[in-house]
Amino acid sequence: MFGRKKKSSETLVNDEFHPSKDQIKRATRTRLIWALLSSLLLLISLVFIILVEIGDTSISPIRNKIHFISLDLSNIIPVRVPNAVLINSIAQTLGLHDFYTVGLWGFCEGYNGAGVTFCSKPKTLYWFNPVEILQNELLAGATIALSAQVDDILKLIRVVSQVMFGLFLTGACMSFIMMFIVPLSVYSRWATFPITIFTFITALLTTVGAVIATVLFIIMKNAITAATQINIGATIGIEMFVFMWIAAGTSILAFIIQIGMCCCCASRRDVRTGRKRGSKKTYRGExxxxxxxxxxxxxxxxxxxxxxxxxx
Structure with missing residues (x-):
């Protein structure tokens, strides 16, 4: 009986507690800081995905440094082969360039002394096909007979490259959208849950794209350098790999922050309804x-x- 009176009196007092707007904002300042930090991380992720997207899209000292892999064909015939220097000179005369670099939208080519001389037109769902390049440039449209194994490898490269292209492009769009939506999680923990799900999708797209690119081009590099019949050098583009993994890492951090905000830090709705009081500093004047x-x-x-x- 006394317990019921006590409970009803507490409910009455709770109903009488109405914090002002300034108190609500001060009480949820911690949640706002974490929400803005999450949004900033998504912005950083977007910037680095854009850098990945613009790599090797045109002749530029900065853009040409951003590539997945670089192929060195300046000495395609090993020196131990008789007349190797003459054969390499003839190959360059016929149209073979010293190096080729691969980006997300296309490739660039050039000579060691002159630098990059040509970049292909950006193409949606681009994939790097070295056989096609040799046919178009060195052999003037002639066909090359490929074994079934090489043909299967080229098909796999095409599928994987197109999936990677779609992941990076979708990840960039999601990062841009979520960058503006994430701060809304300061208002309610219920709203934070769907925001967290979409932040997870954003991080997943970017991270899977980075993983696919890493595996694909490392395997390609090892396969090219392991071919002893021809002397082709291959190096991984450090800048491109750093950029895409920074994008993936910052998006993962934004997702982790959103998970924490689902259960921690009082939202404005919590303070308004009396579920939580938020920061104690807000009420020291009471x-x-x-x-x-x-x-x-x-x-x-x-x-x-x-x-x-x-x-x-």
Missing amino acids: SSEGEPSSETTEKEPGRFSRLRGRRS
Whole structure:
């Protein structure tokens, strides 16, 4: 019986507690900081995905440094072969360039002394086909007979490259959209849950794209350098790999922050309804009005209500 009266009196006091807008903002400042940090991480991810996207799209000292792999064909015939220097010179005269670099939208080619001389037109769902390049440039449209194994490898490269292209492009779009939506999680923990799901999708797209690119071009590099019949050098583009993994890492951090915000840090709805009080610093001024300040914690609205009920 006494317990019921106590419960009803506490409910009445809770109903009388209406924090002002300034108090709500101050009480949820921590949540706002984490939300803005998550949005900033998505912005960083977007910037580095854009750098990945623009790599090797035109002749530029900066863009041409951003590539997945670089192939060195300046000495395609090993020196131990008789007349190797003459054969390499003839190959270059016929149209074979010293190096080829591969980006997400196309490839670039050039000579060691002159630098990059040509970049292909950016193409959606691009994939690097060295056989096609040799046919178009060195052999003037002649066909090359390929074994079934090589043909299967080229088909696999095409599928994997197109999937990677779609992942990076979709990840960039998702990062741009979520960058503006994530700060809305400060208003309610219920709203944070779907935002967290879409942030996870954003991180997943970027990370899977980075993993596919890493595996694909490392395998390609090892396969090319392992071919002893021809002397082709292959090096991984460090800048491209650093950029895409920074993009993946920052998007993962944004997702981790959103997971924490699902259960931690009082939202504005929590403070408004009395579920949580948020930052204790917000209510330190209440001691002058006879209300507890430092003793009251974020998760003890009932204790705060009982103290007010006793004093009334």
